[in-house]
Amino acid sequence: MKGRLSSMIFVTGATGLTGKYLLNLLDKDKEIDNQKVVLFVRKTSNITGIDNKGFLIEYGDITDKESLHKALADKEIDTLIHIVQLRYAPIIVDLANQFNVKRLIIVGTTGMFSKYQVYSEEYQRAEAYIYSNSKVPFVILRPTMIYGDHNDRNMNKLLRFMNKYRFFPVFGSGKSMMQPIYYKDLAKAIYDVYKRKELINVSFNLAGKEPISYKNLLQTAGKALGKKIYIVRIPYFLAFSIVGLYNLISSKPKIKLEQIRRLNEDKMFDFSEAKKAFGFDPIDFETGIQYQIRDLKKRGYL
Numbered sequence: 001m002k003g004r005l006s007s008m009i010f011v012t013g014a015t016g017l018t019g020k021y022l023l024n025l026l027d028k029d030k031e032i033d034n035q036k037v038v039l040f041v042r043k044t045s046n047i048t049g050i051d052n053k054g055f056l057i058e059y060g061d062i063t064d065k066e067s068l069h070k071a072l073a074d075k076e077i078d079t080l081i082h083i084v085q086l087r088y089a090p091i092i093v094d095l096a097n098q099f100n101v102k103r104l105i106i107v108g109t110t111g112m113f114s115k116y117q118v119y120s121e122e123y124q125r126a127e128a129y130i131y132s133n134s135k136v137p138f139v140i141l142r143p144t145m146i147y148g149d150h151n152d153r154n155m156n157k158l159l160r161f162m163n164k165y166r167f168f169p170v171f172g173s174g175k176s177m178m179q180p181i182y183y184k185d186l187a188k189a190i191y192d193v194y195k196r197k198e199l200i201n202v203s204f205n206l207a208g209k210e211p212i213s214y215k216n217l218l219q220t221a222g223k224a225l226g227k228k229i230y231i232v233r234i235p236y237f238l239a240f241s242i243v244g245l246y247n248l249i250s251s252k253p254k255i256k257l258e259q260i261r262r263l264n265e266d267k268m269f270d271f272s273e274a275k276k277a278f279g280f281d282p283i284d285f286e287t288g289i290q291y292q293i294r295d296l297k298k299r300g301y302l
Contacts, residue, residue, distance in 0.1 A: 007036070007076050007102065009194075012062055012092070013083030014039040014055075015046060017151045018107070021187035022081070027053050029191075040071050062088045068095060077101040079194055080136075086112075089126045096136045103200070104138035105193055106130065107186075110205055110269050112142065119258050127203075137200035139193050141186070144207045144267060148183035148288065149295045155180070155221070156301075159293060162222055163302050167230040171239035172264040174215030174231065179207035179268050182288035185280075192278040204274040209284040211268040217285060224289045225302070236264060 009026070013019045023039075026032050034054035041047060043059045051057070060067030062084045072095055080101045082092045086108045096104055112123035130138060147155040162168050189206055193199055212220065215231060222229030243260050247253045274280035296302040 007078030008038055008056075009036065010038045010040065010072065010075070010077045010080045010101075011083065012040045012081070012088075013107075014050065015041050016083060017148060017183045018146065018187045018190070019083050020050065021184050022083070022190050023050055023053070023055070025187060025191040038071070038075065038077075040068065062091070065091050065095070068092075069098075072099045072101075075099075079103045079105060081105045081107075081190060081194065083107045083190070086123055086126045090129045090133070093130055093134045093136070097134065101136050103197070104130075104134065104136050105190060106138060106140050107190065108140050108142045108203075110142045110144050110207070110267065113269075114262065114265060116258060116261050116265070119262060139199050139201075140203035141189055141193065142203060142205045142269075143181045143186050144269060145178065145180040146183050146186060147180050148292050150299050150301055152183065152292065155289065155292060156296070158218075159221060159225065159289075159296060160301065162218070162229050163225055163227065166227055167232055168218050168222075169232045169234055170215060170218070171234050171243075171260050172236040174213065174218070174233065176214050176264050177211040177266045177268045178214055178217055179211045180217075180285060180288075181206055181208050182283050182291070185282040189274065189278070189280055192280070196278050199277060202277070204277065204280075205269040205271055206274055206280065207269040207271050207282065208288070209282050212285050214263060220286050221289050224286070224293050236260075 011019060014023055026037055027034060035056060038056045038058055040058050040060055042061050058071035060071050062068065077099065080096055089106055108127060109123055112120050112127060114120040127140065145154050150156060186206060218229060218231055239260055243255055243257055247257055271280055293302065
């Protein structure tokens with residue numbers, strides 16, 4: 001019977017790809033009273049599917065510290081789960097300290113390990129702030145690139161492009177390694193960490209089952225679509241020059257130089273510590289992309 005938890009769970013990023021599936025897991029947990037789960041969301045957020053579960057909804061914006069302060073002020077928070085971008089972690093830490101939150105679970109990113117300082121520096125500063133300033137016990141989860149359904153900002157666009165044009169440009173050799181994580185695996189990791197109260201002041205890297213080269217990732221996606229995809233290789237130096245010029249003349253470029261750099265950087269991560277600590281067991285990319293394509297077809301996007 002629900003209602004055995006005495007304190008509240010506070011979630012930021014609840015309407016996002018990972019957040020919605022996390023709420024599904026919390027909703028199924030018979031030990032959790034949905035009325036003690038607080039969702040901090042923007043007024044413009046789509047709350048369809050979560051507005052009828054009995055969750056307490058507080059409106060505000062993570063960029064507005066005052067609105068977050070107001071949402072936390074009259075509550076005893078057992079666990080604050082922060083899924084919104086890591087750059088806002090300092091605000092979360094400060095308010096968690098102020099309101100005596102008992103535990104923090106913060107979703108970061110493996111992007112902090114990038115060799116390109118322009119990409120990693122902000123994430124490194126945010127994590128350093130957590131370690132240096134949090135008086136609240138915390139767990140940091142660092143996922144790789146997240147993918148999984150029609151709300152996914154990464155593979156979703158790629159799949160639609162490949163399905164329409166049957167080719168895809170590769171900037172560089174396409175040999176760089178990736179290890180994307182399926183969104184349900186990330187949500188399950190957050191839930192499992194929540195349930196293991198003994199995990200405090202630690203961080204874990206989270207990734208897909210095994211690494212895959214960017215070229216093979218594209219080929220695997222094409223195979224899952226049931227189509228022959230032609231890969232058009234553009235030499236790195238040429239791509240870098242073209243995109244660099246494009247960035248100079250465009251006020252809102254759709255492709256940035258850092259993306260070209262990152263596509264040619266290996267992004268493989270060992271998740272054995274997470275497996276040991278809370279049984280993290282992600283699916284492989286071939287399986288995950290099939291799930292995503294099935295979802296896109298069901299919704300009429302492909």
